Amino acid sequence: MQIFTITTDFGGESHIVSSVKGRIFSSISDCNIVDLSHTASKFNLQQAAYIFKSTYLNFPKGTVHFIYNNLHEYKNQQLIYVFENGHHIFCSDNGFITLLFNDQPIQIYKLTEKLQTYNFITVTDLFLGNTALLNHGQAMDVEVVSVDNIEVKRPHLAFYQNNILDAQVLYIDYFGNVVLNVTKEHFEECRQGRNFKIHFMRQEEITKIYDHYNDVAVSDTVCLFNTSNHLEIAINQGSAANLFGFSESTDRSLFYNSIKIFFE
Numbered sequence: 001m002q003i004f005t006i007t008t009d010f011g012g013e014s015h016i017v018s019s020v021k022g023r024i025f026s027s028i029s030d031c032n033i034v035d036l037s038h039t040a041s042k043f044n045l046q047q048a049a050y051i052f053k054s055t056y057l058n059f060p061k062g063t064v065h066f067i068y069n070n071l072h073e074y075k076n077q078q079l080i081y082v083f084e085n086g087h088h089i090f091c092s093d094n095g096f097i098t099l100l101f102n103d104q105p106i107q108i109y110k111l112t113e114k115l116q117t118y119n120f121i122t123v124t125d126l127f128l129g130n131t132a133l134l135n136h137g138q139a140m141d142v143e144v145v146s147v148d149n150i151e152v153k154r155p156h157l158a159f160y161q162n163n164i165l166d167a168q169v170l171y172i173d174y175f176g177n178v179v180l181n182v183t184k185e186h187f188e189e190c191r192q193g194r195n196f197k198i199h200f201m202r203q204e205e206i207t208k209i210y211d212h213y214n215d216v217a218v219s220d221t222v223c224l225f226n227t228s229n230h231l232e233i234a235i236n237q238g239s240a241a242n243l244f245g246f247s248e249s250t251d252r253s254l255f256y257n258s259i260k261i262f263f264e
Helices: 015-027 045-053 096-101 120-135 184-191 240-244
Strands: 002-007 031-037 064-067 079-084 087-092 108-111 142-144 159-161 164-172 178-183 196-199 221-225 230-235 258-263
Touching: 002 015, 002 045, 015 031, 015 120, 031 045, 045 064, 045 096, 045 164, 064 120, 079 096, 079 120, 087 096, 087 120, 164 184, 178 184, 178 240, 184 230, 184 258, 230 240
Parallel strands: 002 031, 002 064, 064 087
Antiparallel strands: 079 087, 079 108, 108 142, 159 164, 164 178, 164 258, 178 230, 196 258, 221 230
């Protein structure tokens, strides 16, 4: 049975999500459709890429992924396809793919058929048409495209200078846990075995990385690396976002939370 995942910024209660599923079932009845995520903040591809990257490799190889985030961001309405790590990924040419794979060398294809009407239904049908060709061992309606000819976006990375790592909020989950744009690899590269202090609002200070949320008492602050290897600030059985007033940065935001990590 073929597995499809759907990633959108439509919201979990949107009729659009059900319509997309209906189109998939109408085309390929013997399949399983999984809601990967519909709750990424609107117009926030940085966050969408983080959620997708943290999730998709847990699915079996051969899974087909349809991504609809920021579907109407650009007038070119170009759609692209990537086969990487054994997964089939379809999305709009809006920078998502470059955020997902960053500088990793990958082969990118553009879907050659031009849609007369561009909306979530026609996009889904085009994705499905190429999936059907793929399933029947036929050549897809795609052509190789250079990264120079697609929209490129760079991930918002924490900036290191003068022994200070300046980080921002990448994602806030359902529990109010605050994920920073700092990976474990980047943190350790900057740290070089030194002590550290994390400073943010209300003069809060963190000097230790824990393994689990319950390594501290209830209502206490805990800092750890999550399963996606990103630095996370949380409150044991509480909401760090609400308590400290954190908010997510976006592609369009001018002001966002700054969390400074000092190494000494």
